[in-house]
Amino acid sequence: MDVVRPPVGAGEPAVFVAVLRPLEVLVGGRPVKVPGRTRRALLTALALHPNRPVATADLVDRIWTGRPPRRAGLTLRNLASGLRARLPDGPGWRLVVTDAYAELAVAPDAVDLLVARRLAAHGRAAARAGRPAEAAVLMRRALGLWQGRPAADPAWPEFAALVEERLTLLEDRLDADRAAGRLDEVIDEAMGLVVAEPLRERLHLILMQALRDAGRPGEARAVYDQLRGTLADSWGIDPGPELQALWRSLADPVVGRPADPGPQDASVLMFRLRGFAEVAAGPEEEAALRDGWVGGISRHVEHAAGRLALVLGGTVVALFPDDPGGRRAQHAATAVRQAAGAAGPDPAFRAAGRVTCCAAVVSGPAPTSELLGGDAPTLVGVALDRCAAVLAAARPGEIVVVGTR
Structure with missing residues (x-):
C-alpha cells in the first residue's frame, strides 16, 4: 500500500497526518505507528x-462512543501525553490540551485535509476567474488525497461531513471539466454518479448541461424526467428552479429565450438560534460555534435549492423561489433539525442539545425579482414580517409552517 506523502513545497512538515484515508502518520517523511485505538x-x-479547539465533551463522545471511563478528563490527558511521546511538539506541530478543550495547532501542509481544502479553494477561484481547465486540474489533485474510506469512525458526524465535502468538490470538478469542453468524459462519469446519488440535484444539473452542450437535448430531458419522478416519490417535491429553467429551455425551440416567470409561490425560512454565549468559553469560541451552525444551515438550504439572505446574530433567513406550499423550505428545516439531533450531530452543529434552534416557514405568492437579487437576494413585505412573527412564538426544536394567503 502506498504511503500518502505530503505535497512538495518549500519544506516537508516535521509531522504529517492523513485522515482522508485510514489514519497515516509520517515523521520526517517516515511512517510512524500510533498504537492503541x-x-x-x-x-x-x-x-x-x-x-480549531475541540471541546473535551466532544472528544469524549468520539473516543468512547457514549460510554466514557469514570475519569474521562484524566484519561484524555494521559492519551495526549502518549501522543506527545511519539509526535513531540515542534515547528508546525503542537498539541494543546486544557480542561475545556484540546487543539492540534499545525502548519498548512501538516494534515492532508488542510492541503485538500487549499487546493479546492484555489481551484474554485480559478473557475470563478474563467480558467476551468486549471480549476479542474487543481480540484483533481485535491480529490486525489481522498484514498479509500476516511479515518473518521463511520458513526462520527465528521464521516458524513467528509463524504459530503468530497461529493461537493467532485461536482465542482465535473462542472469545471464541462466548462473546459471535456463533455464525453463528464457525461460518462456523471451518468454513473447519478445512479449512485439519485437525489443529488446538482449532479443531474451538470449532466443535463453536458448533454445539452454535446447536442443531446433529448437525453438531457430524460435525465430531468427521471429526477423529477425520484424526487416526487422520495420527498414529494419538484426539481429546483435552475433545473426547471434548464428543462424549459431544452423544451423551447428558441433556446435561451428569456421568459417572464410572473408571480410565483415562494417561501421564507427563518431560524432562531440561542445558547451560544452560555455554551462557549469566550467570544472567539462563541463566534466559531455560530459560524459553524450558519455554515451547516447554508449547506442544507442550498441542497434544497434555496439561498441564505440574511444572518443577524442568532437569526438566519433563507429564501426559496418557486416553492409551492413551502415544501423545499420545510425539507431544509427538517434536515437541519435531524443533522443537529443528539443521535448523530453534524460537526457543523457543535454543542447540539445545548444550543436551541427553532424554525418558521412562510409561503405565498411573491415576484421573482424580490427573490433573485443577484449575490444578495432580498425579500421584503408581508412574508418576511409574518415569518418573524411566527418564529417569535415557536418553541425550541419546533418547525412552524404557514401561508400568506
Whole structure:
C-alpha cells in the first residue's frame, strides 16, 4: 500500500497526518505507528479539526462512543501525553490540551485535509476567474488525497461531513471539466454518479448541461424526467428552479429565450438560534460555534435549492423561489433539525442539545425579482414580517409552517 506523502513545497512538515484515508502518520517523511485505538481516535478527532479547539465533551463522545471511563478528563490527558511521546511538539506541530478543550495547532501542509481544502479553494477561484481547465486540474489533485474510506469512525458526524465535502468538490470538478469542453468524459462519469446519488440535484444539473452542450437535448430531458419522478416519490417535491429553467429551455425551440416567470409561490425560512454565549468559553469560541451552525444551515438550504439572505446574530433567513406550499423550505428545516439531533450531530452543529434552534416557514405568492437579487437576494413585505412573527412564538426544536394567503 502506498504511503500518502505530503505535497512538495518549500519544506516537508516535521509531522504529517492523513485522515482522508485510514489514519497515516509520517515523521520526517517516515511512517510512524500510533498504537492503541483510543490514542488513534484522539489524533483523528483533532486532525479532522486542525487549528480549531475541540471541546473535551466532544472528544469524549468520539473516543468512547457514549460510554466514557469514570475519569474521562484524566484519561484524555494521559492519551495526549502518549501522543506527545511519539509526535513531540515542534515547528508546525503542537498539541494543546486544557480542561475545556484540546487543539492540534499545525502548519498548512501538516494534515492532508488542510492541503485538500487549499487546493479546492484555489481551484474554485480559478473557475470563478474563467480558467476551468486549471480549476479542474487543481480540484483533481485535491480529490486525489481522498484514498479509500476516511479515518473518521463511520458513526462520527465528521464521516458524513467528509463524504459530503468530497461529493461537493467532485461536482465542482465535473462542472469545471464541462466548462473546459471535456463533455464525453463528464457525461460518462456523471451518468454513473447519478445512479449512485439519485437525489443529488446538482449532479443531474451538470449532466443535463453536458448533454445539452454535446447536442443531446433529448437525453438531457430524460435525465430531468427521471429526477423529477425520484424526487416526487422520495420527498414529494419538484426539481429546483435552475433545473426547471434548464428543462424549459431544452423544451423551447428558441433556446435561451428569456421568459417572464410572473408571480410565483415562494417561501421564507427563518431560524432562531440561542445558547451560544452560555455554551462557549469566550467570544472567539462563541463566534466559531455560530459560524459553524450558519455554515451547516447554508449547506442544507442550498441542497434544497434555496439561498441564505440574511444572518443577524442568532437569526438566519433563507429564501426559496418557486416553492409551492413551502415544501423545499420545510425539507431544509427538517434536515437541519435531524443533522443537529443528539443521535448523530453534524460537526457543523457543535454543542447540539445545548444550543436551541427553532424554525418558521412562510409561503405565498411573491415576484421573482424580490427573490433573485443577484449575490444578495432580498425579500421584503408581508412574508418576511409574518415569518418573524411566527418564529417569535415557536418553541425550541419546533418547525412552524404557514401561508400568506
